[in-house]
Amino acid sequence: MTGAGAQVIDGKAMAADLRGQVAGHVARLQTEHGVTPGLAVVLVGEDPASAVYVRSKGRMTREVGMTGFEHRLPAETEEATLLRLIGQLNVDPNVHGILVQLPLPAHIDEALVIGAIAPDKDVDGFHVTNIGRLATGQAAMVPCTPLGCLMMLRRSLGDLSGREAVVIGRSNIVGKPMAQLLLREGCTVTVAHSRTRDLPQVARRAEILVAAAGRPGLVQAEWIRPGATVIDVGINRVTDAEGQQRLTGDVDFAAASQVAAAITPVPGGVGPMTIACLLANALAACCRAHGLPAPDGLTA
Ligand SMILES: NC(=O)C1=CN([C@@H]2O[C@H](COP(=O)(O)OP(=O)(O)OC[C@H]3O[C@@H](n4cnc5c(N)ncnc54)[C@H](OP(=O)(O)O)[C@@H]3O)[C@@H](O)[C@H]2O)C=CC1
Ligand SMILES: Nc1nc(=O)c2c([nH]1)NC[C@@H]1CN(c3ccc(C(=O)N[C@@H](CCC(=O)O)C(=O)O)cc3)C=[N+]21
Numbered sequence: 001m002t003g004a005g006a007q008v009i010d011g012k013a014m015a016a017d018l019r020g021q022v023a024g025h026v027a028r029l030q031t032e033h034g035v036t037p038g039l040a041v042v043l044v045g046e047d048p049a050s051a052v053y054v055r056s057k058g059r060m061t062r063e064v065g066m067t068g069f070e071h072r073l074p075a076e077t078e079e080a081t082l083l084r085l086i087g088q089l090n091v092d093p094n095v096h097g098i099l100v101q102l103p104l105p106a107h108i109d110e111a112l113v114i115g116a117i118a119p120d121k122d123v124d125g126f127h128v129t130n131i132g133r134l135a136t137g138q139a140a141m142v143p144c145t146p147l148g149c150l151m152m153l154r155r156s157l158g159d160l161s162g163r164e165a166v167v168i169g170r171s172n173i174v175g176k177p178m179a180q181l182l183l184r185e186g187c188t189v190t191v192a193h194s195r196t197r198d199l200p201q202v203a204r205r206a207e208i209l210v211a212a213a214g215r216p217g218l219v220q221a222e223w224i225r226p227g228a229t230v231i232d233v234g235i236n237r238v239t240d241a242e243g244q245q246r247l248t249g250d251v252d253f254a255a256a257s258q259v260a261a262a263i264t265p266v267p268g269g270v271g272p273m274t275i276a277c278l279l280a281n282a283l284a285a286c287c288r289a290h291g292l293p294a295p296d297g298l299t300a
Helices: 011-033 046-061 079-091 110-116 127-136 144-157 175-184 198-202 270-289
Strands: 038-044 069-074 097-100 164-168 188-192 207-212 230-234 236-239 245-248
Touching: 011 046, 011 144, 011 270, 038 046, 038 270, 046 069, 046 270, 069 079, 069 236, 079 097, 079 110, 079 230, 127 175, 144 175, 144 207, 144 230, 144 270, 164 175, 164 198, 175 188, 175 207, 175 230
Parallel strands: 038 069, 038 097, 164 188, 164 207, 207 230
Antiparallel strands: 236 245
8 A cells, every 4th residue: 555645536515516506507497487496205114314314305405496395104104105195296397306215115116116206207317217218328317326426437537438447236226327327438347246256356457446335344455456536335334443323435445545546435425416416307307397408517
């Protein structure tokens, strides 16, 4: 470990900047067209981590001048009741974006629920229609977490074309759409997961390493190619030696910083960008719903 210390990519500051741009467009939509973007967030059950996250989304939605609609349903809510609510939100002209917080309680079929959201209001980009559009190079609503990662990569590296990228994780909400976006940017993409043989060796190929496994400290300094850009998506709640709860990513940040050229911290990295991208997606959905072009550069 001989590096001088990586540049820390400040997701918190980038997210504040993006939210500021969104707020400017929201104000203009209001004065020029009398339209206010509306974002509905649906939370089923009492998962404390989800509750914190839904609260901060609600606060930031209002801060950028959008209308936030929050629907908190008890954990035992029937699938049919949730589907009925989504049906109402789909036709509500004041709602331009719909997000159903995941995971859902086990008795509810997640794919069915996501499939019930109108694709043009699917600000998470989880509907198969949006996933298919992304995969085939059509204009799509892009999942917020990978979109935030892409923005940070572009900030750090500029053009990504020809880069060697490795994504650790193959979930529908992070790993797979991240791989699709990087492919679209012209990267050579490897997707690794729990069955990958010799993950350290695979990771060492990466000029761009995205860690989205949900395993605290998985990625060690020896896994990182000198000069790589490392994006840490992991949000892990751990108890430290003093018995304090804190958040940590999937990367051993201190050690990795000595090898990488640039790295995102946790907290203050991908998380805040995810929420800012959600608001950018809601703004874009509102513009399209009113036949207006979506602002340039705020989404993918
Ligand atoms: N910052 C943000 O905004 C967000 C952060 N997150 C965080 O990102 C992380 C990933 O989330 P999500 O994709 O939903 O998680 P999932 O649990 O759905 O997926 C995890 C993926 O990582 C793979 N994996 C798990 N352990 C290992 C391992 N030891 N080695 C290699 N691969 C492994 C799994 O492989 P396999 O498929 O073989 O099981 C799976 O593909 C979590 O910490 C989550 O909290 C998630 C969403 C947003
Ligand atoms: N339909 C749906 N869409 C999602 O996008 C979605 C979801 N369900 N379920 C849960 C995951 C997780 N996720 C996070 C977003 C922001 C932070 C975030 O802002 N984190 C702060 C810290 C917050 C804290 O202190 O707890 C940070 O990293 O700095 C974290 C996690 C979105 N998810």
